Amino acid sequence: MEPRQSPLKILIVDDGPEDRETYSRHLKKSFTDSDYSLFESETGHEGIQLCKEESPDCILLDYSLPDMDGLEFLSLLKERGYSGTVIMLTGQGNETVAVEAMKGGVQDYLIKNNISSEALHSTIIKAVKANKLDETKRWKTQALVDPLTKVLNRNAYNLTLEQIIRDFRRYKDSTLLIVADIDHFKKLNDDYGHKTGDRVLCSVASSMNNSIRSSDFIFRYGGEEFVILLKKCSLDQGQIVAEKIRSQVEEDNYLENGKNLSVTVSLGMTQFKENDSEESVFLRADQAVFKAKTDGRNQVKIALD
Numbered sequence: 001m002e003p004r005q006s007p008l009k010i011l012i013v014d015d016g017p018e019d020r021e022t023y024s025r026h027l028k029k030s031f032t033d034s035d036y037s038l039f040e041s042e043t044g045h046e047g048i049q050l051c052k053e054e055s056p057d058c059i060l061l062d063y064s065l066p067d068m069d070g071l072e073f074l075s076l077l078k079e080r081g082y083s084g085t086v087i088m089l090t091g092q093g094n095e096t097v098a099v100e101a102m103k104g105g106v107q108d109y110l111i112k113n114n115i116s117s118e119a120l121h122s123t124i125i126k127a128v129k130a131n132k133l134d135e136t137k138r139w140k141t142q143a144l145v146d147p148l149t150k151v152l153n154r155n156a157y158n159l160t161l162e163q164i165i166r167d168f169r170r171y172k173d174s175t176l177l178i179v180a181d182i183d184h185f186k187k188l189n190d191d192y193g194h195k196t197g198d199r200v201l202c203s204v205a206s207s208m209n210n211s212i213r214s215s216d217f218i219f220r221y222g223g224e225e226f227v228i229l230l231k232k233c234s235l236d237q238g239q240i241v242a243e244k245i246r247s248q249v250e251e252d253n254y255l256e257n258g259k260n261l262s263v264t265v266s267l268g269m270t271q272f273k274e275n276d277s278e279e280s281v282f283l284r285a286d287q288a289v290f291k292a293k294t295d296g297r298n299q300v301k302i303a304l305d
Contacts (some may be wrong), residue, residue, distance in 0.1 A: 006215050006232065008128065009035040009054055012060035012072065014089065016226040019112065022067075023060055023120065030121035042173075046115040048076050058085040058124050061106070063097055065195045074104040081162060085127045089115075107131060112252045116286055117176040126231075130165040132214075146220040148198060149205035161278050166231060175272040176238040180208065180245065183264045185224035185298040196256050197244035200263055207248045227282070235271050235302070242300040263284060264298035271304075 010027065014020050020040050022023065022223075024229065027038060035255070039054055041047040044065045063070035070088055077086070088101045088109035101109065107127040144156035160285060161177075168175045182188075182204055189197040198285070208218050217229040228245075232237050246267055254261040266287025272281055288303040295301070 007034060008058065008124075008211060009039070009056040010036050011039045011047065011050055011054065011056035011112065012057045013041050013044065014058060014064065015064075015066050016062070019062065019089075022115070022264040024116065026117040026120045027030045034086050036124075042066070044076070045075045047073065051077065051082055052080065056084055058087065060087050060089055060129055063088060063090045063101065068078055070101050070106075070187070071104055074101065075107065078105060083131075085124075085131045094168055107285070119221050136186070141298050146205075150218045151200050151205050151209060151226070152217060153224070154219065154221055155216075157221060158220075158278075160217055160229065161282075164231065164279075165272070165276065166277075166279060167231075169274070173232045174234050174237065176230040176269055177234050178230070178238070178242055178245075178267055178269045179282070179289045180242075180265050180267045181227045181293070182224040182230065183266055183287050183293070188261065188263070192256050192261070195241055196261075200261070202253055203252060203254060204249055204263065205267060207252055208245050211245045211248055227285075235269075236270055238271075239300065239302065242269050246298065266292035266297050267300045268292055269300065269302050 001259055010290070012020050012023050014023070024038060024040075027036060032043050039056065041050050044067050047059070047061075050056070061070055061073060063074065068076075070090075074086065086106045088106045088114055090097055090101075090109060091112055107130060108123050110123060133191070144159070146153040164175060182200065185197065185200075188200060197200075201220075204218065205218070205226065208228065212218060212228060212230070215231060216233075219229075221227045227276045228241075230241060233241070246265055249263060249265045252263070254263050266289055269286045270281060270284040270288060284303040284305075288301040292299045292301040
């Protein structure tokens with residue numbers, strides 16, 4: 001089956017069992033079971049450890065913890081490079097504290113006595129979406145987006161792969177790299193011109209982007225070559241994604257002066273290994289693409305060794 005959208009990971013950091021039970025009940029009421037996964041901690045240090053292990057999308061943070069306050073917790077998160085969303089939970093009359101926390105990186109805050117299922121759901125969804133928009137802005141301000149296809153570029157790939165390899169070595173989650181190359185692209189450029197070639201590049205990039213999860217990455221590596229990184233994805237699931245991309249590109253209509261152009265893509269995929277470097281993991285996938293090309297193009301090959 002096709003890999004589904006990853007559930008939203010939510011971490012509650014609160015030393016009050018009754019409060020944790022209340023938030024859990026609100027979440028269960030406003031989210032379906034498949035929409036989220038929940039983690040809980042009673043102390044700040046336990047919460048920091050869970051952040052390292054689970055990389056939650058959203059943290060519901062009580063300001064008063066037995067081993068630290070919310071601002072100290074935020075400082076530790078920042079030191080560890082946490083990029084998710086934090087929502088502060090504070091008592092009535094402590095709005096000034098919550099505002100101070102927002103200066104420290106909190107996206108929003110809720111007053112404990114006034115929390116409803118609807119308010120909690122709405123606040124989480126809005127904060128997560130806003131955080132993702134902020135991340136997109138950061139990518140763009142760092143000039144990491146390809147101006148033609150609007151996917152991430154080679155510089156973004158280099159930065160992201162470095163981080164993903166570090167994450168893989170630490171957490172051991174199955175991670176895949178796919179190299180995709182448009183077949184006969186030079187001939188298409190020669191026969192129909194570079195403007196047509198540019199339109200094909202944009203369309204192929206869009207098809208690829210629509211075939212992956214929001215948590216995955218697509219990069220224009222160079223020319224007609226793209227790289228896709230799939231995090232927490234098994235080899236079987238990755239093969240489904242790669243085949244979906246291949247078939248989608250083949251089925252799309254590419255028109256030039258009323259004439260249908262035949263556009264296909266060859267893909268090579270590999271799974272990260274314990275001792276992989278940035279060069280070795282890419283080389284395996286690239287060799288798989290070469291094999292797909294020599295075996296007739298418009299197919300997916302998997303490099304296991």
